[in-house]
Amino acid sequence: KDGMLSGPAVSLYERLIDSSVHINQPMDLVASGGISTMDDLCVLRSIGCSGAIIGKALYEGKISMKDLSHFSLENHAE
DSSP states (O other): OTTTOSOOOHHHHHHHHHHHHHTTOOOOOEEESSOOSHHHHHHHHHHTOOEEEOHHHHHTTSSOHHHHHHHHHHHHHO
């Protein structure tokens, strides 16, 4: 899905994170591929992803630096 802007593989990431917690080896998972909206980032954060690669979404203007700045500030406030 990398570079396709077709939505992240949320169910896969969720299963990986849940599995790592289940075996008592939590992981920091960085999502990559398909991310095209701030809503995608919110969902990824809510399931426990520690980061996301959003190169094409930035390049194509789907996500703005202003939106990222607000998202980052909100994330640190939690």
